[in-house]
Amino acid sequence: MKYSRLALSLVTCVSIATALAAAPAQVERGRYLTLIAGCHDCHSPKAKPGSMDPDPARLLSGRPSTTSAPAKPATMGEIAVAGDLTAWHGPWGVSYTANLTPDPTTGIGKRYTEASFIKTIRTGKKPEGEDLLPPMPWQLYRNMTDEDLKAIWAYLKTLKPVTNNVKVSPVPVAKK
Secondary structure (H helix, E strand, O other): OHHHHHHHHHHHHHHHHHHHHHHHHHHHHHHHHHHHOOHHHHHOOEOOOOOOOEOHHHOOOOOOOOOOOOOOOOOOOOOEEOOOOOEEEEOOEEEEOOOOOOOOOOOHHHHOOHHHHHHHHHHOEOOOOOEOOOOOOHHHHOOOOHHHHHHHHHHHHHOOOOOOOOOOOOOOOOOO
16 A cells, blocks of 8 residues: 555656656747747847847747738738738738737737637637738638647747737828
């Protein structure tokens, strides 16, 4: 009896240690996947104007309020984009990149769980039922494995929470 309790305790300790050791590897995998999937290209404000380098203080925090929405393209079917790639105007309308940090009021911490994050990437529908708009290539990302999406989720949860309410601002009227 004593030995079976000891064996159970040892197995439990080994399981917990294995899970804890796997967590950094999963987070690192998620960081890697966000890099190669180009998430920073659109979801991270840039370090300085004209640069495509993400601002390390605002990684994946979405469209900054200082980025103006692009004007409606003059020709139907064309796409206009803000210089920092965080706001787009195309045949679908206007889209702004979301705050993917774990901020509890303006980021993924407010409306997503791991399961709803995975469901959103798989279906192209946000938890509220809204569509993910272009240029978000969810049709490609839905082919990632569950393990990959869980790793991305694990990485996003480690980011510094950035309060950035990505509000829809009026679209400037094209000058004639």
